[in-house]
Amino acid sequence: MKYLDEYRDPQLAGELIQRLRRRTFSKKQIRLMEICGTHTVAIFRSGLKELLPSQIRLISGPGCPVCVTANEDIDRAIWLSSQPGVIIATFGDLARVPGSSSSLHIERSKGADVRIVYATLDALKIARENPDRQVVFLGIGFETTAPTVAAAIQEAARLGVDNFSVFSAHKLLPPAMRALLEARDVNIDGFICPGHVSIVIGAQSYAEVVEKYRIPCVVTGFEPIDILQGVNSLIDQVESGRAEVENQYRRAVTWQGNVAAQKLIDEIFEPEDCTWRGMGVIPKSGLRFRKAWRKFDAAQRFAMPEIKVCEHPGCKCGEVLRGVLQPTECGLFRKVCSPQDPKGPCMVSSEGTCGAFYRYQK
Amino acid sequence: MGPGLIQLDQGSGGRAMHELIDSLFISAFENPLISERNDAAVFENPGGRLAMTTDSYVIDPIIFPGGDIGSLAVHGTVNDLAMRGAKPLYLTAGFILEEGLFLSDLERVVASMAGAAREAGVQVVAGDTKVVPRGKADKLFINTAGIGIVPEGRHIAGANARPGDLVLINGTIGDHGMAVLCKREGLEFENEIQSDSAALNGLIELMLEAYPGIHVLRDPTRGGVATTLNEIAEQSGVGIRLFEEKLPVRADVSGACELLGLDPLYVANEGKVLVIVPAAGADAVVSAMKSHPLAKSCSIMGEVVSDDPGRVFLRTRIGGSRIVDMLRGEQLPRIC
Ligand code: SF4
Numbered sequence: 173m174k175y176l177d178e179y180r181d182p183q184l185a186g187e188l189i190q191r192l193r194r195r196t197f198s199k200k201q202i203r204l205m206e207i208c209g210t211h212t213v214a215i216f217r218s219g220l221k222e223l224l225p226s227q228i229r230l231i232s233g234p235g236c237p238v239c240v241t242a243n244e245d246i247d248r249a250i251w252l253s254s255q256p257g258v259i260i261a262t263f264g265d266l267a268r269v270p271g272s273s274s275s276l277h278i279e280r281s282k283g284a285d286v287r288i289v290y291a292t293l294d295a296l297k298i299a300r301e302n303p304d305r306q307v308v309f310l311g312i313g314f315e316t317t318a319p320t321v322a323a324a325i326q327e328a329a330r331l332g333v334d335n336f337s338v339f340s341a342h343k344l345l346p347p348a349m350r351a352l353l354e355a356r357d358v359n360i361d362g363f364i365c366p367g368h369v370s371i372v373i374g375a376q377s378y379a380e381v382v383e384k385y386r387i388p389c390v391v392t393g394f395e396p397i398d399i400l401q402g403v404n405s406l407i408d409q410v411e412s413g414r415a416e417v418e419n420q421y422r423r424a425v426t427w428q429g430n431v432a433a434q435k436l437i438d439e440i441f442e443p444e445d446c447t448w449r450g451m452g453v454i455p456k457s458g459l460r461f462r463k464a465w466r467k468f469d470a471a472q473r474f475a476m477p478e479i480k481v482c483e484h485p486g487c488k489c490g491e492v493l494r495g496v497l498q499p500t501e502c503g504l505f506r507k508v509c510s511p512q513d514p515k516g517p518c519m520v521s522s523e524g525t526c527g528a529f530y531r532y533q534k
Numbered sequence: 535m536g537p538g539l540i541q542l543d544q545g546s547g548g549r550a551m552h553e554l555i556d557s558l559f560i561s562a563f564e565n566p567l568i569s570e571r572n573d574a575a576v577f578e579n580p581g582g583r584l585a586m587t588t589d590s591y592v593i594d595p596i597i598f599p600g601g602d603i604g605s606l607a608v609h610g611t612v613n614d615l616a617m618r619g620a621k622p623l624y625l626t627a628g629f630i631l632e633e634g635l636f637l638s639d640l641e642r643v644v645a646s647m648a649g650a651a652r653e654a655g656v657q658v659v660a661g662d663t664k665v666v667p668r669g670k671a672d673k674l675f676i677n678t679a680g681i682g683i684v685p686e687g688r689h690i691a692g693a694n695a696r697p698g699d700l701v702l703i704n705g706t707i708g709d710h711g712m713a714v715l716c717k718r719e720g721l722e723f724e725n726e727i728q729s730d731s732a733a734l735n736g737l738i739e740l741m742l743e744a745y746p747g748i749h750v751l752r753d754p755t756r757g758g759v760a761t762t763l764n765e766i767a768e769q770s771g772v773g774i775r776l777f778e779e780k781l782p783v784r785a786d787v788s789g790a791c792e793l794l795g796l797d798p799l800y801v802a803n804e805g806k807v808l809v810i811v812p813a814a815g816a817d818a819v820v821s822a823m824k825s826h827p828l829a830k831s832c833s834i835m836g837e838v839v840s841d842d843p844g845r846v847f848l849r850t851r852i853g854g855s856r857i858v859d860m861l862r863g864e865q866l867p868r869i870c
Contacts, residue, residue: 219854
């Protein structure tokens with residue numbers, strides 16, 4: 173762990189903070205968006221916000237996979253859990269997200285077989301152990317999760333596991349960044365680009381955003397020093413009028429990304445238009461099964477009914493995910509909505525902005 | 535069903551099994567009180583105040599690196615008594631066995647229970663066994679209850695923390711929870727993470743002899759250090775401030791936590807004690823701790839403050855500050 177300690181060094185952190193504090197800013201406020209929920213949590217956990225000069229404002233973006241999953245997809249997952257003989261395998265956070273009228277957690281207490289797994293291959297294992305049951309894995313996540321799901325599907329095909337399928341609600345981050353910039357309802361001066369996602373897609377993926385919208389992008393790691401270096405680079409770019417892709421997280425991320433993982437995704441899935449919570453339909457921002465693999469598609473295997481969604485009327489998750497509102501500006505925050513009784517996914521997820529505010533903000 | 539498996543009720547076979555279990559327990563726990571085979575153990579009243587507690591153990595897997603459900607069931611209950619300054623004396627043990635449990639597993643668990651009791655200096659004086667049908671329990675559940683005496687003049691309770699006190703811990707955080715989780719999920723690291731499961735009564739006697747004025751002792755089990763400190767902050771009506779760089783966490787535990795998106799502050803411990811002591815007594819307590827094998831890497835990791843009563847804060851390495859909240863719901867792994 174020596175390796176990581178380097179990125180937690182208080183003295184270096186102090187120097188990077190001082191460097192920001194000493195500089196003069198050409199604008200009253202510079203708004204940097206951390207796209208990824210892991211960054212949001214890392215920023216809160218290190219207490220970084222209060223150490224930055226007041227001109228720098230960090231705003232949280234749409235990078236929490238559970239949070240951006242559309243309500244109709246949650247409802248579909250809940251419907252799947254109610255089908256006879258079905259076992260739902262899912263990562264934990266999702267189970268507690270409220271859909272229109274229930275959650276997987278509630279369904280489980282009523283008798284649905286919902287199992288929390290830590291890895292996609294665990295879901296496949298459950299399928300092999302229960303050959304007379306249908307096992308549906310809920311594929312929720314970004315480019316980080318998609319390759320592991322693709323690998324599990326390939327493995328299922330290789331082993332001839334017929335009772336395994338995936339409900340694919342995967343999402344792609346760069347299209348969401350574009351959508352945010354097109355919508356123009358929030359001013360963004362720079363992006364703190366996600367670390368884990370970039371390991372797969374590579375720093376190259378932000379070149380288009382930089383070029384088209386002239387917004388600086390810095391791929392950043394998750395330790396305090398990483399984030400402080402990322403912020404320093406972004407401020408340098410903003411103040412000198414540059415817009416480039418920089419890669420602070422070079423110990424993990426390359427320009428090309430993980431080509432093998434990209435191929436794996438591409439083998440099984442193809443991009444499709446997809447609904448995000450709070451952001452509507454974003455072109456080519458989701459992943460659907462390619463024809464050859466459709467037999468593993470839960471949406472094909474089960475005849476899904478039309479879903480009529482209803483969201484908690486006061487929940488402002490959509491605005492929070494776009495960076496338009498802070499959780500504290502939602503009327504339900506802390507009063508009605510809390511991690512024990514969440515009204516929206518942003519409060520449920522360990523990477524959700526509302527949850528992070530609730531847990532860490534003084 | 536062949537021999538070597540616990541059976542539900544197979545006429546004489548069932549009775550034979552029960553006799554086997556009986557003899558297994560009685561010979562393992564070996565003491566005059568249990569050997570009497572009466573309905574209840576009767577012993578002299580040792581005088582003074584008594585402490586009593588109970589806890590049930592349902593851990594999965596029942597055998598994990600650094601311990602098993604048997605040693606855990608002794609350590610947990612002994613520690614609960616010790617946390618009130620009591621000297622643990624007697625335990626009871628109730629077993630709920632699932633039909634089909636390997637007899638060898640049961641033997642191992644009972645032997646390790648007996649070993650843990652001997653080491654902790656307590657006697658298991660009464661017990662009970664039930665067998666339930668396959669699927670109605672998961673292998674083996676154990677309940678233990680314990681009684682201890684509280685020596686004159688000891689007043690240790692969660693409500694006693696005062697501003698100016700220091701917060702100590704006897705060693706690294708989160709070992710037990712991560713050992714069990716890694717075992718259960720089949721996660722492998724260079725070296726297997728070991729549970730810290732241990733009886734703390736010996737250590738605590740030593741600390742109380744060195745400085746009888748300790749205000750609070752608590753074992754941060756389920757919910758981890760964060761949850762236990764929040765309880766103390768609430769009970770005592772004080773604030774608690776932790777220093778991130780002083781939190782002792784093993785590198786492999788911190789790595790595993792990172793991988794699973796967990797925070798060691800919320801991960802269970804079974805051989806740790808949080809000590810809240812007036813600053814004047816801290817040196818004496820620390821040197822007592824350092825002389826005991828279970829507290830070699832003890833650390834002064836925080837302080838009790840008067841502002842923000844009922845809350846716990848963390849001063850981060852880089853000089854920021856954040857809330858350390860109670861554990862809400864299950865702690866879940868990240869997904870991206
Ligand atoms: S505080 Fe709760 S209700 Fe408000 S936006 Fe966040 S999750 Fe939704």
